Amino acid sequence: MLFRILALCGLLVLGITLNLCLGDVFFTPAQALNALAHPHAQTEAIAGLHDIIWQIRLPRLLIAVLVGVALSVSGFILQALSRNQLADPYLTGVSSGAGLAIAAAMFFQLDFAAIPLAAFLGGLIASTIVALMSRSPSGLSVTRLLLSGVGLSAICGAFITLILTNSPSLAQTQGLFFWLAGGIAGRTWSELGPASCYTAAGLLIALLMSKQLRLLTLGAQSAQALGLDVARAQWILLSAAVLLCGAAVSVSGLVGFVGLIAPHVSRRLFLQDERVQLICTASIGVVMVLFSDLAARTLGQGQELPLGTLLSLIGGPFFLLLVCRQKGENL
Amino acid sequence: MNSEQLIAENLTVGFGKEPVISGVNIVLAAGQIVVLVGPNGAGKSTLVKTLARQLTPISGTVMLNGTAIWQMTPAKFASAVAYVPQSLEPAQQLTVEEIVMLGRNPHQPWWQWYGSEKDKEAVERALNATHMASHRKKYLSQLSGGERQRASIATALAQEPSFMLLDEPTSHLDFRHQLDLVSLLKQLKANGIGCLIVLHDLNLIARLADTIVLLRSGDQRTGTVAMVGAPDSVLTRDNLLSVFDVDLQIFKDPVSGELFYNPTHRQP
Numbered sequence: 001m002l003f004r005i006l007a008l009c010g011l012l013v014l015g016i017t018l019n020l021c022l023g024d025v026f027f028t029p030a031q032a033l034n035a036l037a038h039p040h041a042q043t044e045a046i047a048g049l050h051d052i053i054w055q056i057r058l059p060r061l062l063i064a065v066l067v068g069v070a071l072s073v074s075g076f077i078l079q080a081l082s083r084n085q086l087a088d089p090y091l092t093g094v095s096s097g098a099g100l101a102i103a104a105a106m107f108f109q110l111d112f113a114a115i116p117l118a119a120f121l122g123g124l125i126a127s128t129i130v131a132l133m134s135r136s137p138s139g140l141s142v143t144r145l146l147l148s149g150v151g152l153s154a155i156c157g158a159f160i161t162l163i164l165t166n167s168p169s170l171a172q173t174q175g176l177f178f179w180l181a182g183g184i185a186g187r188t189w190s191e192l193g194p195a196s197c198y199t200a201a202g203l204l205i206a207l208l209m210s211k212q213l214r215l216l217t218l219g220a221q222s223a224q225a226l227g228l229d230v231a232r233a234q235w236i237l238l239s240a241a242v243l244l245c246g247a248a249v250s251v252s253g254l255v256g257f258v259g260l261i262a263p264h265v266s267r268r269l270f271l272q273d274e275r276v277q278l279i280c281t282a283s284i285g286v287v288m289v290l291f292s293d294l295a296a297r298t299l300g301q302g303q304e305l306p307l308g309t310l311l312s313l314i315g316g317p318f319f320l321l322l323v324c325r326q327k328g329e330n331l
Numbered sequence: 332m333n334s335e336q337l338i339a340e341n342l343t344v345g346f347g348k349e350p351v352i353s354g355v356n357i358v359l360a361a362g363q364i365v366v367l368v369g370p371n372g373a374g375k376s377t378l379v380k381t382l383a384r385q386l387t388p389i390s391g392t393v394m395l396n397g398t399a400i401w402q403m404t405p406a407k408f409a410s411a412v413a414y415v416p417q418s419l420e421p422a423q424q425l426t427v428e429e430i431v432m433l434g435r436n437p438h439q440p441w442w443q444w445y446g447s448e449k450d451k452e453a454v455e456r457a458l459n460a461t462h463m464a465s466h467r468k469k470y471l472s473q474l475s476g477g478e479r480q481r482a483s484i485a486t487a488l489a490q491e492p493s494f495m496l497l498d499e500p501t502s503h504l505d506f507r508h509q510l511d512l513v514s515l516l517k518q519l520k521a522n523g524i525g526c527l528i529v530l531h532d533l534n535l536i537a538r539l540a541d542t543i544v545l546l547r548s549g550d551q552r553t554g555t556v557a558m559v560g561a562p563d564s565v566l567t568r569d570n571l572l573s574v575f576d577v578d579l580q581i582f583k584d585p586v587s588g589e590l591f592y593n594p595t596h597r598q599p
Contacts, residue, residue, distance in 0.1 A: 137387070210444065211442075217425070218420060218425075221385060222416065222420060225383060225385070225409060225416070226434060226436045227490075228405060228406075229404065229405045230405070
């Protein structure tokens with residue numbers, strides 16, 4: 001167990017270091033550290049390099065961390081809420097709503113800076129519709145949540161395709177495609193602010209309510225018998241999950257897979273109480289996004305590869321390996 | 332002896348607007364064992380779920396010490412009334428000890444995660460009372476049906492309630508653990524805890540019950556209460572024949588004087 005935790009920490013440090021050092025311009029770890037230690041460049045000579053770290057690499061690194069934390073914790077909450085290991089953040093309709101909002105924003109040629117906000121709002125609206133549809137007298141009906149999420153996603157997906165096929169310009173289609181494929185290229189400090197507030201709030205709620213999460217894994221009936229206000233706990237946790245996922249989507253577009261895999265890997269590798277698992281889940285999510293983003297900007301030879309696609313390519317085989325090794329257990 | 336009571340008044344319960352059982356009056360007092368008996372589909376489990384605050388009644392009320400249970404918070408209710416469902420859903424990755432500790436939830440503030448000394452003592456007592464102490468580190472998914480049932484009872488005991496509602500608590504237990512449960516229930520009764528139990532085994536019922544509520548599945552499938560009373564007045568050949576359509580022999584053990592019930596054949 002200790003070895004696994006140390007290995008995870010090692011991967012985190014390695015991922016962060018590589019993300020700061022590698023790219024079109026190469027830094028040694030010492031140079032990167034030096035630039036980080038001095039927010040204002042001391043000489044003209046290193047000002048350019050300094051700017052690369054402070055204006056490009058660091059915000060991108062922090063956004064990768066944020067996306068990793070937000071998606072994985074959101075997935076963790078939803079898997080516990082639905083008691084289903086296949087649940088992922090996008091089942092709540094967040095992704096499809098956000099995707100549709102992005103498509104609409106591009107179609108109506110809104111300012112590029114407005115897209116994160118549009119994505120966030122679109123995600124919130126869609127997941128609110130899904131959540132309202134899955135209301136039941138005793139709280140949330142998980143089955144209806146999953147079903148209405150799938151239904152709404154199909155409708156939004158259809159609209160996105162309609163917009164894509166009727167798009168007047170190729171550039172617009174391409175821009176939209178890159179948002180839908182997910183990626184964090186060219187993100188700046190200004191996009192980090194709001195999203196990090198939502199992520200911090202969601203993570204805090206999840207940590208504070210870890211006992212309630214554990215009670216809910218017993219099923220709504222047993223949880224209520226043990227004195228949990230099931231409906232209230234479900235609504236608070238669902239809101240946290242939606243905020244987290246909405247925050248991620250608003251800065252990264254539709255990055256899949258992390259929310260599904262990170263909680264799963266964490267459960268397999270770290271049999272511990274929910275708080276430890278939450279932290280491990282978040283760390284695994286961060287590691288996944290860091291390495292995938294690294295691959296996205298270094299393997300593409302001048303062109304960025306879509307982050308979501310790379311995540312599936314790297315995470316997928318690992319996930320399948322884990323599933324195969326679990327034969328016979330309660331999967 | 333305190334005067335705590337869980338009372339069902341003129342209760343009609345069911346799913347949606349469809350009544351499953353109607354016109355139920357039950358008084359469960361401290362230190363009393365009330366047993367619900369009746370054929371499949373008479374509404375026993377639905378009734379227990381309603382008393383456990385899991386279902387809203389169609390009409391009528393359930394009062395706990397003079398307060399309608401729907402006006403209490405879930406935690407307040409759960410600190411006084413524990414519910415043991417027919418089967419515990421197998422949760423992922425929780426050990427017996429962790430599940431039983433969740434029984435302390437109604438006594439803890441919402442943010443408290445780790446059990447206090449008092450919580451740990453209650454968990455220890457519950458594990459010992461159900462002979463689950465040696466299984467404490469096992470995951471629920473590794474347990475047999477009977478062990479899972481005992482873990483569920485242990486969780487309810489850790490709640491340290493005044494009343495316990497048990498839905499067929501012996502259904503997965505071998506006869507040794509059935510006997511253990513009978514003595515546990517008698518112990519709870521001696522400690523002033525009121526128990527409402529759904530049971531099918533007439534011989535167990537006769538040894539346990541202070542009061543028997545005999546249910547009948549009525550016309551249009553809505554159940555009713557056929558009779559309420561002490562075991563020897565309710566568990567008669569005629570009553571059981573009329574509710575279950577089954578004839579039985581009842582004989583007395585010459586040594587202990589206890590009655591034995593032997594269902595013989597079904598009446599057409």
